[in-house]
Amino acid sequence: LGTWNYVLVGAPVDASGTEKAFEPATGRVIATFTCLGEKEVSLDVENAKAAFKIWSKKCGRERCQILLEAARIIKERKDEIATVETINNGKSIFEARLDVDTCWQCLEYYAGLAASMAGEHIQLPEGSFGYTRREPLGVCVGIGAWNYPFQTACWKSAPALACGNAMIFKPSPFTPVSALLLAEIYTQAGMPPGLFNVVQGGAATGQFLCQHQDVAKVSFTGSVPTGMKIMEMSAKGIKPVTLELGGKSPLIIFSDCNMENAVKRALMANFLMQGQVCCNGTRVFVQKEIIDKFTKEVRVLGFVKLAKEQGASVLCGGDLYVPEDPKLKEGYYMTPCILTNCRDDMTCVREEIFGPVMSILSFDTEAEVLERANDTTFGLAAGVFTRDIQRAHRVAAELQAGTCYINNYNVSPVELPFGGYKKSGFGRENGRVTIEYYLQLKTVCVEMGNVESVF
Numbered sequence: 158l159g160t161w162n163y164v165l166v167g168a169p170v171d172a173s174g175t176e177k178a179f180e181p182a183t184g185r186v187i188a189t190f191t192c193l194g195e196k197e198v199s200l201d202v203e204n205a206k207a208a209f210k211i212w213s214k215k216c217g218r219e220r221c222q223i224l225l226e227a228a229r230i231i232k233e234r235k236d237e238i239a240t241v242e243t244i245n246n247g248k249s250i251f252e253a254r255l256d257v258d259t260c261w262q263c264l265e266y267y268a269g270l271a272a273s274m275a276g277e278h279i280q281l282p283e284g285s286f287g288y289t290r291r292e293p294l295g296v297c298v299g300i301g302a303w304n305y306p307f308q309t310a311c312w313k314s315a316p317a318l319a320c321g322n323a324m325i326f327k328p329s330p331f332t333p334v335s336a337l338l339l340a341e342i343y344t345q346a347g348m349p350p351g352l353f354n355v356v357q358g359g360a361a362t363g364q365f366l367c368q369h370q371d372v373a374k375v376s377f378t379g380s381v382p383t384g385m386k387i388m389e390m391s392a393k394g395i396k397p398v399t400l401e402l403g404g405k406s407p408l409i410i411f412s413d414c415n416m417e418n419a420v421k422r423a424l425m426a427n428f429l430m431q432g433q434v435c436c437n438g439t440r441v442f443v444q445k446e447i448i449d450k451f452t453k454e455v456r457v458l459g460f461v462k463l464a465k466e467q468g469a470s471v472l473c474g475g476d477l478y479v480p481e482d483p484k485l486k487e488g489y490y491m492t493p494c495i496l497t498n499c500r501d502d503m504t505c506v507r508e509e510i511f512g513p514v515m516s517i518l519s520f521d522t523e524a525e526v527l528e529r530a531n532d533t534t535f536g537l538a539a540g541v542f543t544r545d546i547q548r549a550h551r552v553a554a555e556l557q558a559g560t561c562y563i564n565n566y567n568v569s570p571v572e573l574p575f576g577g578y579k580k581s582g583f584g585r586e587n588g589r590v591t592i593e594y595y596l597q598l599k600t601v602c603v604e605m606g607n608v609e610s611v612f
């Protein structure tokens with residue numbers, strides 16, 4: 158992979174120029190790709206429609222087998238996929254491998270559900286009856302952010318395909334590569350050509366996809382401003398949307414917590430993926446009695462973690478960082494930053510930074526911290542650390558967030574639904590409920606007798 162330069166080109170019909178993708182660690186260009194235009198997007202939709210005809214006729218068990226085979230190949234190619242992700246995205250190889258695990262698990266989970274999707278039978282008077290069919294929507298579009306490229310492609314496509322849909326996936330132009338591996342794997346596993354298609358490009362290509370009349374649904378992961386545009390475009394075509402948007406999540410640490418666990422998870426809640434995780438707990442509310450101890454411990458552990466990662470101790474200051482290694486000098490680095498004495502009205506506390514910055518805020522009472530924690534337009538995630546079991550559940554019930562962690566943070570088992578409240582979006586990924594976002598219900602009403610004339 159040392160001299161790897163991936164050229165992603167098709168046969169452009171009306172492509173709107175090319176883009177380059179970089180390796181953030183070194184700054185080198187690793188891929189040049191063509192941004193697809195309207196005609197090419199339409200061709201992809203046509204291919205997806207043809208594949209949908211074949212795929213939607215398969216029974217759930219047949220789709221299950223193919224998804225399981227794809228999961229097996231992902232497991233087998235785990236290191237290769239993780240390496241590509243690390244090169245193109247910049248996350249650590251350790252985290253990239255964890256991401257890949259959540260991907261094959263997701264495929265296995267929805268493969269398991271594929272065979273058991275069923276409608277209802279409803280008895281009506283005089284022997285007549287009705288039944289419901291749960292049918293796929295058709296060609297769905299997935300649009301991804303750059304922070305979890307392979308994972309987003311899997312989390313969107315696995316439930317969509319398990320339900321019998323086709324999916325066209327547009328990765329972020331910053332991270333265009335790993336979704337192609339997924340397309341290759343799906344084909345190798347036995348999916349019809351065009352069923353999962355990767356379309357490269359930025360905002361313009363995304364718009365062509367959202368506006369296409371034959372696209373039945375859009376599932377989007379990205380920022381709130383783009384999410385608003387996606388919703389507007391989808392509204393014009395009365396298309397359902399799933400919006401997985403940004404956050405500014407609170408993490409509440411009560412004085413009766415297990416301090417060691419709270420410190421470890423507060424670090425993870427802020428510095429996982431260099432702080433570029435949508436659900437990170439970046440507003441850390443710490444009860445007054447323990448704030449000094451917490452602040453001291455979080456700094457110490459932060460230094461140890463950094464020293465381990467970079468082989469040297471650096472200041473915890475949020476500065477630009479230039480590594481010693483000459484190969485890495487053109488890369489993009491910054492040191493993790495912890496801000497203390499923060500106030501609720503500060504910009505760093507109100508807006509999503511999407512970088513390694515933790516803001517620590519002091520609080521006195523449960524009622525006060527709940528009001529302050531909920532005082533945000535976002536509602537993606539929240540966390541609470543306490544040994545008081547009743548308080549833990551009471552606080553979780555009051556927090557306005559799609560996911561609440563008790564005595565942990567930033568874990569995403571595929572069995573649990575994930576998604577936002579308020580401006581963090583709607584719809585869910587993962588969990589059983591997500592199949593509802595990729596199916597439509599048909600009611601069939603069956604008359605068993607003769608019908609009377611009403612005229």
Ligand SMILES: NC(=O)c1ccc[n+]([C@@H]2O[C@H](COP(=O)([O-])OP(=O)(O)OC[C@H]3O[C@@H](n4cnc5c(N)ncnc54)[C@H](O)[C@@H]3O)[C@@H](O)[C@H]2O)c1
Nearest residue numbers: 301302303328329359360363364379380383401402403435
């Ligand atoms: N809730 C979640 O599950 C989740 C997960 C990961 C990231 N995020 C959020 O994503 C954001 C960071 O990602 P980003 O910077 O890539 O977001 P972004 O909104 O800039 O871009 C996301 C995707 O939308 C495409 N796009 C941009 N403009 C478009 C348009 N007008 N029409 C159609 N597509 C368009 C981009 O090319 C990209 O593929 C953060 O806010 C983060 O919190 C949310």
